[in-house]
Each structure stands twice: as structure tokens, then as C-alpha cells.
Amino acid sequence: MISNSINRKIFTLLKVQYSNMLEYRVEIALWAISGIIPFFMLNIWTNNNLNESINISDVMLSRYFLCAFFVRQFSVVWVVFSFEEDSLMGKVSPYLIQPLNPFFRYLAQHIAEQITRFPFALIIAVFFFIFNPESMWIPNLKILLLSIISTFFSFIIQFLIQSIVACLCFWTEKASSIERLLFIPTLFLSGLLAPVASFPEYVKSWIYLTPFPYLIDLPANLLSGNTTNFRGGIGIQILWILILFPVFRKIWSAGTKKFTAMGS
Amino acid sequence: MNPRKYLKVYAKFLHTSLASELEYKTNIFIDLITAILSLIGSIFLLSIFFQNSLNIGGWKFEEALIIQGIYTILNGITNTWFNPNLTEIVKHIREGTLDFVLLKPIDSQFFISSKKINPSGFLEIILGLCLLILCIRINQINLNLSFLTLSFITIICSICILYSLWFFISTTTIWFVKTWNATEVLRSFLYIGRFPLNSFSFSLRIFFSVFIPIAFITTIPSEVFLGLSQLWKISLEVIVAIVFLTTSRKFWLFALKFYTSASS
Numbered sequence: 001m002i003s004n005s006i007n008r009k010i011f012t013l014l015k016v017q018y019s020n021m022l023e024y025r026v027e028i029a030l031w032a033i034s035g036i037i038p039f040f041m042l043n044i045w046t047n048n049n050l051n052e053s054i055n056i057s058d059v060m061l062s063r064y065f066l067c068a069f070f071v072r073q074f075s076v077v078w079v080v081f082s083f084e085e086d087s088l089m090g091k092v093s094p095y096l097i098q099p100l101n102p103f104f105r106y107l108a109q110h111i112a113e114q115i116t117r118f119p120f121a122l123i124i125a126v127f128f129f130i131f132n133p134e135s136m137w138i139p140n141l142k143i144l145l146l147s148i149i150s151t152f153f154s155f156i157i158q159f160l161i162q163s164i165v166a167c168l169c170f171w172t173e174k175a176s177s178i179e180r181l182l183f184i185p186t187l188f189l190s191g192l193l194a195p196v197a198s199f200p201e202y203v204k205s206w207i208y209l210t211p212f213p214y215l216i217d218l219p220a221n222l223l224s225g226n227t228t229n230f231r232g233g234i235g236i237q238i239l240w241i242l243i244l245f246p247v248f249r250k251i252w253s254a255g256t257k258k259f260t261a262m263g264s
Numbered sequence: 265m266n267p268r269k270y271l272k273v274y275a276k277f278l279h280t281s282l283a284s285e286l287e288y289k290t291n292i293f294i295d296l297i298t299a300i301l302s303l304i305g306s307i308f309l310l311s312i313f314f315q316n317s318l319n320i321g322g323w324k325f326e327e328a329l330i331i332q333g334i335y336t337i338l339n340g341i342t343n344t345w346f347n348p349n350l351t352e353i354v355k356h357i358r359e360g361t362l363d364f365v366l367l368k369p370i371d372s373q374f375f376i377s378s379k380k381i382n383p384s385g386f387l388e389i390i391l392g393l394c395l396l397i398l399c400i401r402i403n404q405i406n407l408n409l410s411f412l413t414l415s416f417i418t419i420i421c422s423i424c425i426l427y428s429l430w431f432f433i434s435t436t437t438i439w440f441v442k443t444w445n446a447t448e449v450l451r452s453f454l455y456i457g458r459f460p461l462n463s464f465s466f467s468l469r470i471f472f473s474v475f476i477p478i479a480f481i482t483t484i485p486s487e488v489f490l491g492l493s494q495l496w497k498i499s500l501e502v503i504v505a506i507v508f509l510t511t512s513r514k515f516w517l518f519a520l521k522f523y524t525s526a527s528s
Contacts, residue, residue, distance in 0.1 A: 026440070027445050030445040030446055030448065030449055031445050031448065033449050033452075034445065034448045034449045034451070034452040035452070036452065037452050037455055040455070040456055040464070040468070043464050043465055043468055044313065044320070044459060044463050044464065047321075047463060047464060047465045048313070048317060048320045048321065048463055049317075050313055050316065050317055050320075052316075053315075053316030053317070054316075172290065174288055174291050177291045177294040177295055177298070178294055180294075180295070180298050181294050181297055181298045181301070184298060184301040184302050184305055185301070185305070187305065188305035188306075188308060188309060193309055194309060194312050194313075198312055199312065200311075200312070200315060203308075
């Protein structure tokens with residue numbers, strides 16, 4: 001009975017958000033296009049033969065950047081911007097009355113957007129293969145499943161980090177600048193612009209202690225068939241989720257106590 | 265056209281928007297850190313490219329730093345003036361407040377592109393200038409009057425082209441209503457401006473000099489800095505800048521004919 005009602009809640013939330021997202025499909029297509037930076041980076045790498053020194057062949061590197069593009073597409077998180085707007089507009093108060101944590105609403109929004117985004121990402125991938133036919137490959141089912149799981153974990157980690165930042169809205173009202181600050185290391189250290197394998201030793205020595213290489217580098221290496229320790233990697237992803245989730249719970253309960261509705 | 269009136273109005277704009285931005289002082293501080301980290305990140309990325317190769321697309325590391333410097337200055341200008349104002353166009357059109365702008369006895373393009381200012385971009389401009397001065401010392405560029413005027417002219421032209429691109433995209437909002445993400449697509453393309461044009465493959469080079477003239481924006485000014493640029497390239501940039509400015513102006517006036525205010 002209880003599980004039935006939870007199922008219905010999840011289903012309704014997803015359905016509502018999915019129809020909402022379909023309304024904005026042109027925008028989502030534009031978002032998908034704006035994520036093509038990895039392909040420009042690939043162009044620099046292969047055009048200058050920079051990959052010879054890191055022992056990754058042209059084909060493997062192009063697969064890597066294609067996978068990085070895909071992983072990024074399905075792990076984009078913007079909860080802090082939605083939450084900031086809602087809290088500035090005073091929309092959070094009605095959400096708080098409902099017997100459902102508002103972050104479930106945002107989570108459903110993100111997942112619905114990913115479903116809408118999927119066809120556009122596929123179209124971009126088809127174009128990529130037309131221009132680079134030699135890099136075509138089909139990963140086996142086990143790898144595919146593992147990398148989907150790993151991408152989902154990457155999404156959850158980023159969602160939790162951003163939710164924690166979003167909760168700071170209860171104190172500062174404008175939390176998105178903190179998110180922009182956190183985005184810089186995510187951009188440069190996650191492997192979106194250059195594979196972590198190419199980083200100099202003095203960075204490699206500490207980077208695996210941060211969550212960044214597990215956001216894009218790990219799932220992209222896994223999917224593209226480059227060498228990576230995926231068992232350990234997925235384990236560490238789970239560890240980060242286990243660390244971040246209680247932090248989020250704490251800051252959420254502290255924040256809601258602090259919350260004063262607009263106009264009060 | 266009365267320049268004194270426009271100057272007076274601009275002073276008022278400056279005053280009001282600075283006053284409202286300075287309300288969020290911690291925000292500005294966080295933005296400063298973001299700008300510094302972002303510059304460090306892109307130099308780090310550049311150093312990865314150069315760690316096993318002495319030159320990329322014919323540019324040495326010290327020379328490529330000039331491009332970074334110019335990019336940082338232009339990015340700062342974008343963040344200070346273009347981004348806050350031109351994303352506002354979208355809001356004006358969605359909420360129908362463009363009516364009030366059009367009714368004012370002042371040029372609508374001037375009003376829309378200069379109303380707001382975001383002081384946190386200033387630091388980026390200063391950082392970029394510092395990097396440029398450092399580059400002048402490293403590359404042992406001797407300063408003389410013709411060098412200074414030429415580099416000044418090319419940078420001014422770059423700013424004009426950049427402004428026209430932003431304004432062009434924002435103007436399309438009149439038809440498509442929500443082009444907030446179209447500016448995001450432009451932003452991701454502009455990212456290419458951090459690297460010398462010659463480091464890309466031939467087809468991308470053509471694309472980035474004909475369709476989106478990113479080549480003109482950063483590469484030509486950097487060549488002027490190194491004393492490599494031929495006169496025809498500089499005059500071409502001046503012509504491109506003039507063409508862009510006039511067409512973006514014409515395009516705005518043309519688009520206004522299609523503006524039907526909200527709810528009509």
C-alpha cells in the first residue's frame with residue numbers, strides 16, 4: 001500500500017515534469033548544442049598530435065571526448081538556480097507545506113529533462129560519427145550498463161553538492177555565485193576539457209582525493225573502453241554519495257528552521 | 265542625437281546599477297575568487313597542451329599566453345556590460361516591459377545595452393591587463409607609438425564585434441521569445457577564443473573566421489602584439505567590425521517592426 005503510493009508519487013512527478021520539459025524542447029536542444037566544447041578540445045588534441053605523448057590513440061581519444069560529451073549531457077545540474085529563483089520569488093513556502101521534500105520535485109525535473117535531451121544528444125553523436133567514421137564502436141552490454149550507473153552516480157553527486165549550495169539560499173539569498181565558483185574546478189579537473197590521464201604528476205597526486213575525476217573522467221573512460229579502475233571508481237562514487245547525503249539532510253533541516261517566508 | 269544628454273543618462277545608469285549590485289558585497293567577493301580561479305584553470309589547461317610540445321599551431325607557450333590575456337579582458341568586458349544587459353532583453357520581451365523602453369525619448373538600443381553594469385567583471389579586465397603586461401615583458405615586445413595605436417584599434421574592433429554578436433543573438437528573442445540559451449551556445453563557441461586559431465583543423469578554422477568571427481576577436485590582436493600581423497588583416501578586422509556594428513543596428517530596427525507587445 002505504502003509502496004504503491006510512493007510509486008504513484010514518482011510517476012506523477014515525472015509525468016508532469018516531462019510534459020513541462022517537452023514544451024521547452026527547442027531550448028533543451030540549444031542546451032545540448034552548448035555542450036559541444038569537448039569536441040573542440042578533441043580537435044586541438046588530434047590536430048597537433050598532442051595525444052602521442054600520453055599514449056592514447058586518435059580513435060580512443062575521440063571516443064573518450066564523445067563519451068565525455070554524453071556523460072556531461074546527462075549529469076548537468078542546475079538545481080541551485082531553480083531553487084534560488086523559487087526562494088527569491090517566495091515559491092518555496094507552499095512547497096514546504098506539502099508532505100514532500102521540494103528537492104524531489106527538482107530531481108524529477110532534472111530526470112525529465114535528461115529524457116527530453118536524449119534524442120538531441122543522439123543526433124549530435126550521429127553527426128560526430130559522420131565526420132569521424134573510424135571512431136565508431138559498440139560497447140558491450142555490461143560496460144554500457146555500468147557506465148550508465150556510473151553516470152547516474154556522477155549526476156547524484158553533483159545534484160547533492162548543488163543542493164547543499166542551494167540550501168545556503170536560506171542564509172544568503174544569492175547562492176548561485178558559490179555554484180559558479182565550484183563550477184570552475186569541475187570544468188577543469190573533471191576531465192571534460194582534457195582526460196585526467198594527461199594531467200601532470202603534481203596534480204594527479206591529489207586529484208583522486210576530490211570528487212572531480214569521478215564526475216566525467218571515470219564514466220567516460222569506462223564507456224569509451226579506455227583503461228580505468230572502474231570497480232574502485234564506482235566504489236568511491238558511492239562513498240561520496242554516502243558522505244554528501246547526510247550533510248544535505250543536516251543543512252536542509254537547519255535551513256528550514258532558519259527559513260522566514262517572504263513578507264514575514 | 266545629443267551626446268551630452270546620453271552621457272548624463274549613462275552616468276545615472278552607472279549610479280543606480282552600481283548601487284544595486286553593491287548590495288550583495290559577498291557575492292562580488294566570491295565572483296573575484298571565481299575570476300582568479302578561472303584564469304588559473306585556463307593557464308593550467310594550456311600548460312597541459314604544451315607539456316609535451318613546444319608549439320601549437322605555430323604558437324609558443326609565452327605567445328599563447330597573450331591570447332589568454334586578451335580573452336580574459338574581453339570576457340571581463342562581456343561580464344561587466346554585455347551579459348547583464350543583453351540577457352535582460354529576454355526578460356523585457358517575455359514580460360512585455362519592452363513597451364516602456366520603446367516609449368522613452370531615448371534610443372532603445374542605447375537604453376537596452378547600457379542600463380546595467382556588473383562590477384565583478386572589472387577584476388577580470390585587470391587580471392587580463394596584468395597578464396598582458398607580463399607577456400610584454402616575457403616576449404620582450406618593445407613599446408612604441410605605432411604598436412600601441414594598432415593594438416588599441418584591434419582590441420576596440422574586437423569589442424565591437426563581440427558586442428554585435430551578443431546583440432544579434434539577443435535580438436532574435438523578438439521572434440523566439442526565449443533565447444536565453446542561445447546566448448549560452450554563443451558563450452560556448454566563444455570559449456574557442458582562448459586558443460590560437462591555427463591550432464584547429466582547417467574546416468573549423470574556416471567556420472570560426474566566416475560564420476562566427478572568433479578568429480578576429482582574439483587571434484588578430486594577439487598577432488599585433490607579437491608584431492606578426494599584416495596590414496591587410498588589421499584593415500579586414502576594422503571592416504568586419506564596422507559591418508557587424510551596422511548590421512546589428514539595422515537588424516534591431518528591423519526586428520522591432522515585428523514586436524507585438526505581450527498580451528496583444
